[in-house]
Amino acid sequence: MTGAIDISALTVRYAGATALDDVSLTVPHHGLTALIGANGAGKTTLVKALCGLIRPDHGTITVDGRIAHVPEGREMFPDMTVDDNLRLGGWRTRRRDTAAIYDLFPGLAALRARRAGTLSGGQQQMVAIGRALMADPDVLVVDELSLGLAPMVVTSLVDHLVTLHTTRDLSVLLIEQNARLALDLCHYAYVLESGRIALHGPAPILARDPRVTAAYLGGHIQVTDE
Amino acid sequence: MSDLIGYLLTGLGIGAGFALVGSGLVAIHRVTRVVNFAQGGFAVLAALLTSTLLSAGLPHGVAESGGVALGALAGLVVGVIAIGRPGTSPGTSLIVTLGLGVLAYAIEVLIWGDQPRSFPGLTGVAEVGDARVPAHYLLILAVTAVVFALMAWFFARTDPGRALTACASNRYAAQVVGIDVRRMGLLAFTLGGALGGLAGVLTTPVQQVTFDSDVTLIVNGFAAAILGGLSRPMVTLAGGLLLGVTQTVVAGYGGGAYQLEVALVLMLTVMIVQAARTGPVPEAAR
Numbered sequence: 001m002t003g004a005i006d007i008s009a010l011t012v013r014y015a016g017a018t019a020l021d022d023v024s025l026t027v028p029h030h031g032l033t034a035l036i037g038a039n040g041a042g043k044t045t046l047v048k049a050l051c052g053l054i055r056p057d058h059g060t061i062t063v064d065g066r067i068a069h070v071p072e073g074r075e076m077f078p079d080m081t082v083d084d085n086l087r088l089g090g091w092r093t094r095r096r097d098t099a100a101i102y103d104l105f106p107g108l109a110a111l112r113a114r115r116a117g118t119l120s121g122g123q124q125q126m127v128a129i130g131r132a133l134m135a136d137p138d139v140l141v142v143d144e145l146s147l148g149l150a151p152m153v154v155t156s157l158v159d160h161l162v163t164l165h166t167t168r169d170l171s172v173l174l175i176e177q178n179a180r181l182a183l184d185l186c187h188y189a190y191v192l193e194s195g196r197i198a199l200h201g202p203a204p205i206l207a208r209d210p211r212v213t214a215a216y217l218g219g220h221i222q223v224t225d226e
Numbered sequence: 227m228s229d230l231i232g233y234l235l236t237g238l239g240i241g242a243g244f245a246l247v248g249s250g251l252v253a254i255h256r257v258t259r260v261v262n263f264a265q266g267g268f269a270v271l272a273a274l275l276t277s278t279l280l281s282a283g284l285p286h287g288v289a290e291s292g293g294v295a296l297g298a299l300a301g302l303v304v305g306v307i308a309i310g311r312p313g314t315s316p317g318t319s320l321i322v323t324l325g326l327g328v329l330a331y332a333i334e335v336l337i338w339g340d341q342p343r344s345f346p347g348l349t350g351v352a353e354v355g356d357a358r359v360p361a362h363y364l365l366i367l368a369v370t371a372v373v374f375a376l377m378a379w380f381f382a383r384t385d386p387g388r389a390l391t392a393c394a395s396n397r398y399a400a401q402v403v404g405i406d407v408r409r410m411g412l413l414a415f416t417l418g419g420a421l422g423g424l425a426g427v428l429t430t431p432v433q434q435v436t437f438d439s440d441v442t443l444i445v446n447g448f449a450a451a452i453l454g455g456l457s458r459p460m461v462t463l464a465g466g467l468l469l470g471v472t473q474t475v476v477a478g479y480g481g482g483a484y485q486l487e488v489a490l491v492l493m494l495t496v497m498i499v500q501a502a503r504t505g506p507v508p509e510a511a512r
Binding site: 077096 | 400
């Protein structure tokens, strides 16, 4: 099966320690796929390999189309303006017109001349998504969308992401520590534990899997739900 | 009074040279985190080539451009050797630039010998107030002002300039958006080479050049650059000018022997103050 992203038998080692061990994963075309896992499970390593920032020791990564990356921690160019941040997102594609991004995130238009480092976390996350969209991606990799943001801000960002996914036919890989958010939002999910894929399946099924509820959703919440 | 105005203007002219060398260091450091100890060598190479081209009969302007172009080329070569291999740490690259700086001595002595050289610049004397200053100092100031204005425009308004600024601002994010940070590092080295070359070409008519003139230039340029934490060109300009004026005034009223010490004392003071405030000055690679 070939999808927007196909990762097959990926292994990455850092100075002897294995960060990713034989990981295989597919993000289907037009799919919303989640990768969940605790801190240190290897999520960030996978993202870096996917975006070509580190070279894997084994395995293959195939991406169909252009990939863009919303990095963990948002990674602004803090002393540059919002507009320059967005514009740099189009570096590869030589696209420099940022108007479409302001149509998408009207809230950013008023901030275009502000230095990105002075924005709130939610505003920075919008800039990070907008910057990734400047690359006209077919596949969007979103690393820790919700980290450190207030629930209301996350809800609004999720709405934006869903709109993008449906209106632009974007394939999305969402890497999240917040498993509940990821499983609610996505169609399919992978669970990464200590560098290996421990579980995977359709998100609604995984959300009821006792191994997932115990480890990632907090067992007692599930009990009160039922 | 006329003495003071004279010292000020010559000091600004000399300081502009330091500022250009310093801004070359800044251009390279902010993108690559490498302190380029070959920076003074670019100025020497450019000045020596210009002297040769002028004595071969090339007109002014062409000869100086040739010198600056050699500076830029030398910058690119040093860059390729110092950061060309992926994964080279800034500390290792620093030692490489130091080695290349010494190698440059050998090449310069082989080609041009070890005697001081100079070439005429702008002739004539300008009268400012009641002070009389060689007109060339004013040329240095004018060119430096134009170059710094161009640099500000380049870094803020052009695509390659923005990409260089992006690498300086957040190297990881630059990689995320697909900027080739190693290539940008080489561009920064080339730019640094051109700026160093320009410093040499501009100041040689009032100072002479020897193969080891780079020591004065690098010490003063580094002192100017460290004022802005090796990352701010405009502070480097101010620092260079201040340093030039201080040295000329000290030499004018005191003794010419202490010029370099002024820079060293300033540099050490700034580094100690900064280290006390923020920890070791040039942070290791982020």
